[in-house]
Amino acid sequence: MAVLAAGCCEKYKCAVPAAAIVVRDQAGTLPPGTSVSIGSMVVTQPRCQSMDRCPFQVFGIGTAIVSAPGHKPVQVTIEQKFDDCGNGLTQQFEVVLVPETSSEQPTTKVGQAVGCG
Numbered sequence: 001m002a003v004l005a006a007g008c009c010e011k012y013k014c015a016v017p018a019a020a021i022v023v024r025d026q027a028g029t030l031p032p033g034t035s036v037s038i039g040s041m042v043v044t045q046p047r048c049q050s051m052d053r054c055p056f057q058v059f060g061i062g063t064a065i066v067s068a069p070g071h072k073p074v075q076v077t078i079e080q081k082f083d084d085c086g087n088g089l090t091q092q093f094e095v096v097l098v099p100e101t102s103s104e105q106p107t108t109k110v111g112q113a114v115g116c117g
Contacts, residue, residue: 009085014116019078020055021093023066031068031097038064038078071097074106081113089113
């Protein structure tokens with residue numbers, strides 16, 4: 001005899017990017033010429049009202065390289081995440097790039113994965 005699990009799931013009918021990456025420098029602004037690439041795919045940044053908090057939307061999974069001229073590059077590992085109902089979730093990342101001449105290393109902060117529903 002099979003027993004069904006209690007609870008209810010709602011399957012979203014929307015596609016979400018695997019990741020949203022906000023990039024800034026130590027001053028809190030987006031460095032000119034910033035790029036995000038994953039494999040041979042270059043990720044374009046959507047048009048936003050405020051470029052300071054405008055995420056790069058990544059629809060692929062794997063290792064993304066975040067870079068900007070004059071700054072140390074950083075790698076971000078993107079995995080596909082799902083909620084309990086099988087809906088795709090978007091991983092949230094915040095990357096802080098540092099100048100190539102800095103003794104500091106770039107940082108990556110991983111936030112909570114979010115869905116579209």
